[in-house]
Amino acid sequence: MNSSPPSSDVQLSAAELEEQLDELLEAAFTPGRRTNAIAKKLAAHPAEVQRFVLHWCAVTAQTHSQVAYLFARHVLEALETMDRPDVQKWLLHAMDLYDRQGLYPAIAVLKAPKDFAGAGVDHAQGVYLEEITGVLELFLRGLSGRAMKLEPADPPHTDTSTLFLPSRLGRFPAKDDNFRLYKALAVHQWAQTHFGTFFPDLAAELRAYPDPDKARKLYHLLETLRLDAVLARHYPGLAREILSLRGEALPAEFQDAAAELEAPGAGPKQSLEWMENLLAQPLPPPWPYMGELLPERAEAERQQRLRRDKAALQAALAHMQPGAKPASFSLRRENSANEVAADFVLLADGRPVVLDDEVKGLLHSIDLDLGDIPPDYLTPAGGGGYAPAGNPKEKEMAPPEGGYAYNEWDHQRRHYRKNWCTLRELPSGLGDAGYAAEVLGRYGGQVGQIRRVFEALRGEEKLLRAQKNGDDVDLDAAIAARTDLRCGREMTDRVFTRQERLERNIAVLFMVDMSGSTRGWINDAERESLLLMCEGLEKLGDRYAIYGFSGMTRIRCEIFPIKTFAEPYGPEVQRRIAGIEPKDYTRMGAAIRHLTAKLKEVDARTRLLVTLSDGKPDDFNDPYRGVYGIEDTRMALIEAKRAGIHPFCITIDQEARDYLPHMYGAVNYTIVSEVRQLPIKVANIYRKLTT
Amino acid sequence: MEGHALPPEEHFITVEPYYEPTGDEIAVFEAAYRNRLPVLLKGPTGCGKTRFMEHMAWRLKRPLITVSCHDDLTASDLVGRYLITADQTVWVDGPLARAVRAGGICYLDEVVEARKDTTVVIHPLADDRRMLPMEKLGLELEASPEFMLAISYNPGYQSVLKELKQSTRQRFVALEFDYPAAPLEQKIVVKETGLDEARAAQLVKLAAMTRNLKGSGLDEGASTRLLVHAGKLMMDGIPPAAACRGAIARALTDEPEMLAAVDELIATIF
Numbered sequence: 001m002n003s004s005p006p007s008s009d010v011q012l013s014a015a016e017l018e019e020q021l022d023e024l025l026e027a028a029f030t031p032g033r034r035t036n037a038i039a040k041k042l043a044a045h046p047a048e049v050q051r052f053v054l055h056w057c058a059v060t061a062q063t064h065s066q067v068a069y070l071f072a073r074h075v076l077e078a079l080e081t082m083d084r085p086d087v088q089k090w091l092l093h094a095m096d097l098y099d100r101q102g103l104y105p106a107i108a109v110l111k112a113p114k115d116f117a118g119a120g121v122d123h124a125q126g127v128y129l130e131e132i133t134g135v136l137e138l139f140l141r142g143l144s145g146r147a148m149k150l151e152p153a154d155p156p157h158t159d160t161s162t163l164f165l166p167s168r169l170g171r172f173p174a175k176d177d178n179f180r181l182y183k184a185l186a187v188h189q190w191a192q193t194h195f196g197t198f199f200p201d202l203a204a205e206l207r208a209y210p211d212p213d214k215a216r217k218l219y220h221l222l223e224t225l226r227l228d229a230v231l232a233r234h235y236p237g238l239a240r241e242i243l244s245l246r247g248e249a250l251p252a253e254f255q256d257a258a259a260e261l262e263a264p265g266a267g268p269k270q271s272l273e274w275m276e277n278l279l280a281q282p283l284p285p286p287w288p289y290m291g292e293l294l295p296e297r298a299e300a301e302r303q304q305r306l307r308r309d310k311a312a313l314q315a316a317l318a319h320m321q322p323g324a325k326p327a328s329f330s331l332r333r334e335n336s337a338n339e340v341a342a343d344f345v346l347l348a349d350g351r352p353v354v355l356d357d358e359v360k361g362l363l364h365s366i367d368l369d370l371g372d373i374p375p376d377y378l379t380p381a382g383g384g385g386y387a388p389a390g391n392p393k394e395k396e397m398a399p400p401e402g403g404y405a406y407n408e409w410d411h412q413r414r415h416y417r418k419n420w421c422t423l424r425e426l427p428s429g430l431g432d433a434g435y436a437a438e439v440l441g442r443y444g445g446q447v448g449q450i451r452r453v454f455e456a457l458r459g460e461e462k463l464l465r466a467q468k469n470g471d472d473v474d475l476d477a478a479i480a481a482r483t484d485l486r487c488g489r490e491m492t493d494r495v496f497t498r499q500e501r502l503e504r505n506i507a508v509l510f511m512v513d514m515s516g517s518t519r520g521w522i523n524d525a526e527r528e529s530l531l532l533m534c535e536g537l538e539k540l541g542d543r544y545a546i547y548g549f550s551g552m553t554r555i556r557c558e559i560f561p562i563k564t565f566a567e568p569y570g571p572e573v574q575r576r577i578a579g580i581e582p583k584d585y586t587r588m589g590a591a592i593r594h595l596t597a598k599l600k601e602v603d604a605r606t607r608l609l610v611t612l613s614d615g616k617p618d619d620f621n622d623p624y625r626g627v628y629g630i631e632d633t634r635m636a637l638i639e640a641k642r643a644g645i646h647p648f649c650i651t652i653d654q655e656a657r658d659y660l661p662h663m664y665g666a667v668n669y670t671i672v673s674e675v676r677q678l679p680i681k682v683a684n685i686y687r688k689l690t691t
Numbered sequence: 692m693e694g695h696a697l698p699p700e701e702h703f704i705t706v707e708p709y710y711e712p713t714g715d716e717i718a719v720f721e722a723a724y725r726n727r728l729p730v731l732l733k734g735p736t737g738c739g740k741t742r743f744m745e746h747m748a749w750r751l752k753r754p755l756i757t758v759s760c761h762d763d764l765t766a767s768d769l770v771g772r773y774l775i776t777a778d779q780t781v782w783v784d785g786p787l788a789r790a791v792r793a794g795g796i797c798y799l800d801e802v803v804e805a806r807k808d809t810t811v812v813i814h815p816l817a818d819d820r821r822m823l824p825m826e827k828l829g830l831e832l833e834a835s836p837e838f839m840l841a842i843s844y845n846p847g848y849q850s851v852l853k854e855l856k857q858s859t860r861q862r863f864v865a866l867e868f869d870y871p872a873a874p875l876e877q878k879i880v881v882k883e884t885g886l887d888e889a890r891a892a893q894l895v896k897l898a899a900m901t902r903n904l905k906g907s908g909l910d911e912g913a914s915t916r917l918l919v920h921a922g923k924l925m926m927d928g929i930p931p932a933a934a935c936r937g938a939i940a941r942a943l944t945d946e947p948e949m950l951a952a953v954d955e956l957i958a959t960i961f
């Protein structure tokens with residue numbers, strides 16, 4: 001045998017496996033990680049299985065070595081009950097949990113592969129929430145006009161902000177039917193939040209009954225009758241699907257209740273009344289799309305949301321005051337006959353003002369929660385409210401040594417805090433030399449496609465007319481020239497055509513979020529996006545630069561140059577991209593200001609600032625995480641725009657946060673909810689932006 | 692439309708084109724016309740800008756000359772050029788020159804698509820000089836008093852290369868167009884397709900749902916034009932859901948996930 005590395009078809013020995021696992025899982029440096037036993041067991045499996053396990057260990061270890069280790073320990077057990085695609089889903093589910101909720105929930109899933117396998121009845125045709133989250137989110141956004149957050153949880157329920165759905169459904173033999181059930185569960189929850197099921201005192205009302213549990217379940221059932229009828233009036237196709245999922249018909253005692261609750265105009269209070277009347281009856285079994293009604297959770301969430309919405313509305317109103325003086329706002333409700341959504345007219349000192357989508361959304365959300373907009377919600381922010389620690393005047397900073405000083409926008413005082421932030425450029429770390437090749441290999445065909453698309457964009461060939469010299473005679477120009485000559489006018493010598501590449505003359509700067517909140521998949525997606533972008537941009541020939549940003553507190557804002565405009569793309573840059581890692585917090589304003597200044601120095605006809613972030617302005621123990629940070633970020637973007645730069649914000653948002661439109665609204669932005677799509681999306685967005 | 696050839700500047704619209712006003716755009720346009728001010732129509736595609744121009748041309752009894760701009764359209768394409776006939780060269784006016792001479796309304800649709808050199812001819816026409824420079828003829832053509840310049844522009848484009856320059860936009864009276872409010876849009880669909888009110892209302896509701904997806908994967912929601920298309924298919928006997936999938940969903944996107952979502956939205960309504 002020669003000494004070439006084992007080809008992938010060859011079954012590895014326990015010793016070889018142990019060596020590879022040790023390296024992947026950094027076992028030598030991590031106490032408690034023993035790969036010996038794993039390797040022994042794995043050695044008995046065919047090469048295919050070994051390859052599968054090593055591959056996923058490697059992928060997982062990139063971001064979570066502990067998760068990778070647990071995967072290695074339990075994967076063989078998982079393979080006893082699941083096929084490989086399902087084992088893959090089990091791992092992805094655990095990684096996802098790690099990202100969202102931390103290590104412990106992930107450990108729980110990894111330690112119990114059998115539970116995951118048993119979650120559905122019909123294994124083969126089950127549908128995973130992950131597979132359909134994208135479609136379902138778009139569907140709900142279209143239906144409701146607002147972003148809905150979907151999360152895995154059992155039993156299905158809503159806290160009125162998030163729709164919780166099982167991570168897998170396998171109730172029906174056909175995939176389509178399982179998808180329909182997902183849709184029905186989601187729509188039912190949305191309808192509860194949208195058509196008033198959780199009215200303000202619901203939790204307290206239900207608690208007052210001797211058997212609160214039964215009261216709650218019965219109320220839920222009656223509300224289901226009412227909501228399904230509302231849906232049938234507005235979305236007949238949808239209602240048909242949902243009704244087809246109902247199980248047993250209701251007993252005769254429920255007929256009168258049904259007739260009344262299904263009539264137009266019925267409200268949750270009627271359901272409550274009928275609940276009292278029917279409380280003595282045995283409780284009919286629930287229908288499969290109902291999930292659970294958990295008013296206590298809804299109440300807690302509602303309180304929080306109201307606090308947030310109130311602050312956001314008041315801040316928005318402060319912007320909308322027509323004059324310098326504080327205005328008095330009032331509301332007029334229009335179109336109250338509309339069951340689906342009320343329209344509001346906002347008056348400032350008696351005169352109607354134009355509402356942007358953000359304010360409309362807030363009013364709508366508050367109206368849903370309270371059934372009305374109380375007057376105190378309409379006092380614009382300003383005097384009082386949040387006061388940052390200390391007097392800003394006192395803390396005004398002199399330009400710091402070895403750093404750059406930037407102003408910060410204080411939305412409450414409506415002025416800049418002078419030289420408030422200190423920013424430094426720090427050398428960026430180098431990552432693994434093999435990372436770029438691994439990513440580009442993984443995206444294989446798509447990399448090729450991006451290269452081709454970008455190549456095609458590259459200043460298309462244009463036929464320039466009336467040139468002094470060129471490849472061909474420009475007939476139009478030649479004729480005009482001759483005519484001029486005949487008429488005794490001066491004859492031009494611009495009579496040629498020339499084929500030329502039109503210069504694009506675009507410079508783009510990518511600003512990449514390196515804050516701690518990007519840890520995990522977002523960071524992976526950012527790095528992968530950048531590598532794919534670089535491949536495309538190299539073909540395209542646009543000038544580009546990449547900078548990372550993070551920091552902690554206003555005196556430690558940090559910028560990490562990954563690639564400057566002057567520097568060529570190469571292994572060094574690739575390693576810096578590989579080395580992009582989550583650090584601390586996100587003080588976006590200072591970073592935007594710094595990079596805007598950089599971009600202004602570049603001589604290009606079109607200058608673009610593309611931010612890639614998870615859209616959470618925050619900072620250590622600092623009001624920057626609230627409205628203040630949102631407003632400063634917004635202002636920094638407006639400043640960039642005024643400076644002749646085109647900012648474009650790409651936000652990875654899995655939480656459907658409502659403030660994003662306000663923060664980015666002044667400039668162009670897009671929200672990507674599926675992290676995994678980011679790399680391809682970024683390339684597409686850039687293509688659209690610049691053609 | 693007649694089949695026989697008539698130079699566009701002699702083509703007067705004689706039958707009132709159906710146009711449903713959404714605000715005071717007719718009055719503003721007429722006032723701009725009386726005062727010889729050029730007009731900029733802003734708005735997404737398919738919201739009635741072209742129809743509005745046809746309607747105004749009919750109202751003002753002027754010929755309408757429409758140019759759909761594209762990225763190879765140069766100033767000479769608008770102004771004119773020499774053509775060779777048997778043994779001589781003859782000058783042929785471009786559409787803009789024809790409109791300027793004949794006192795027509797020239798509508799440059801999607802003006803940002805055109806080559807940058809077109810601004811050279813648009814600017815002097817759009818300020819109080821009202822002159823069309825005809826470089827090749829060595830003269831400046833003074834616009835007849837009835838001449839009017841109108842351009843359209845879709846601010847929804849995200850491309851940074853397709854923004855209308857301040858120096859251009861500040862010469863125009865701007866009219867903002869958007870999709871009509873639901874009851875009005877329903878009326879338009881009924882009139883344009885002959886669909887009954889209930890069906891038209893369903894289409895309008897579907898449009899609202901797709902417009903909710905703007906920015907989350909769709910560049911634009913369904914335009915009034917697409918509703919009219921779907922309505923026409925339905926009137927021709929295509930089942931509603933199929934008509935909407937063809938005329939609306941597939942016209943909006945190719946992305947599988949988005950298509951699936953829009954198809955699901957269609958299914959909620961019918």
Ligand SMILES: Nc1ncnc2c1ncn2[C@@H]1O[C@H](COP(=O)(O)OP(=O)(O)O)[C@@H](O)[C@H]1O
Pocket residue numbers: 709710711712713734735736737738739740741742743871879883915916919
């Ligand atoms: N206000 C309106 N009145 C009448 N028809 C309209 C109106 N708005 C839109 N339409 C319908 O929509 C179609 C597309 O409109 P069009 O004028 O071509 O859009 P645009 O020029 O803005 O792209 C028209 O053919 C017409 O059927």
Ligand SMILES: [Mg+2]
Pocket residue numbers: 737740741800
């Ligand atoms: Mg048009």
